Amino acid sequence: MSGLYSSNRTPHEKRVQLREGLTSGTIQRLPGAFSPLVARAIQEANFDGVYVSGAVVAADLALPDIGLTTLTEVAGRARQIARSTDLPVLVDADTGFGEPMSAARSISEFEDAGIAGFHLEDQVNPKRCGHLDGKEVVPTDLMVRRIKAAVNERRDSAFVICARTDAAGVEGIDAAIERAKAYADAGADLIFTEALHTPADFEKFRAAVDTPLLANMTEFGKTELLSAQTLNDLGYNAVIYPVTTLRIAMGQVEEALKDIAETGTQTGWVDRMQHRARLYELLRYEEYNAFDQEVFTYSKDAYSPKF
Template sequence: MTGLLAAATSAADKRIAFRAGLASGTIQRLPGAFNPLVAKLIQEIGFEGVYVSGAVVSADLALPDIGLTTLTEVSGRGQQIARVTDLPVLIDADTGFGEPMNAARTVTIVEDAGIAGLHLEDQVNPKRCGHLDGKAVVPTGEMVRRLRAAVTARRDPNFVICARTDAAGIEGIDAAIERVKAYAEAGADLIFTEALHTVAEFERFRAAISTPLLANMTEFGKSELIPAPTLERIGYNAVIYPVTTLRLAMFAAEVGLREIFAEGTQSGLLDKMQHRSRLYELLRYEGYSEFDSEIFDFTLEGDR
């Protein structure tokens, strides 16, 4: 029964594992999961963690990533994902969904959802996708207040609070480095440098600060797609692939639907589908069957 209906690992232990991973010298790879089943696949393949992207939660609701989702929607999806995996889950909490007090409440809600950490960004509220133009950032002091509120609200000291800066493309890399130094001093455990372009820019951040660093390797954005071993060599501690699984799934779904529309059958698509037996394996149907037999393996005697 262990790990069947929910993860066998406690939220506290996942947070300990996440912190240990960030300090290990081995880069922590966190692909994005657009649903709980993908999180189970991420674990089975052997990654170190799972990421829940705000852009993906928005897209799943057929909304653009411009701050339209709510804390309830984001934390609810995060809880669904975190409960099925033994891996630590890092979640995108945008700007904290409001003022510093809202950011504090966001930490408590996300903590209660069993998640290992969140990141807060220094964009104005409502935010924009980090790889779009036209972003604006709040003054450094305002982001520091946002982070201090979040750190103060944290009850589990191992819960990771990550500060994301979008300032590099707006104010320049030097200004962004000065910002993240202030964010680390305010209590951020991890720094997320958004929309850097080249290996050299990632190296500049690593040389400038000692706080653990997270890289965002999202497709079709402003960043060069740098391999994880290269990021590890530079000294980055974690890397996320936020939208990759959703893009793969949506591409395949669109191709398949267009073929069904054109041909009137899905028979030519079978070799592109996950087989039923593989789905059942991932869902652990056999384990549920065994559990059901153990629970209901009894007979009634007499005529009562």
């Protein structure tokens, strides 16, 4: 009975899968997961990978995205998510949770957690959301040291090290491009072009940089929302939707709670809920039932779609 408690694929296999996807000629789509169950839904919806956003981990802890979360908290959530899916998981490691020595420790922790790759950014520590004003970036040589520290500590050569640059919004696109080249020379396998504005910006970056590129399609930010096909046509290798599932979920939670507080009942929301039978499918109740029928007595047919 394989895969009930962990992924069917080894961490190395997932890392190879991510690397091969980045060079496949087809853009890799990685929605953000705020829980292991969401990661499983992402897999069932036939996406190419799962993303774990630092902003989402912080928000789920009711904290702002200003570098308050710790390596232990992010690695722990990432481990839970990676264990629940056969897809490769890419994780936001902020600035490496410190300076170069901390970046080196971070890759060790994330490798042990079964993650396929992570990204480090060139913001000043503590960082802030990449689509807010007032960001600061460290000198290029310090970011290069962060990347090299991670590269030198990496034990599995298939683990993907992504370098995020926030310099476009601080120093301009040309400076961000030069930084991206330096980061690739330092050993970064993938470049995360944060907070570009228009398709022309993406196209300019692609024309200047040979390394695989990742686009961030986050809502309510500085970037025009582009389709995966458009980004693919522009030559991008991966796209993340970091906060989308959390925003959808929390939007519905707040609306439902408001309605229940006013009416005293959730009946108006039943048809908009995930049905219990569907939840049990995602949780794989029937497989646990087959594992030990003396413990689990779930039957899919026992629940009418009305309840």
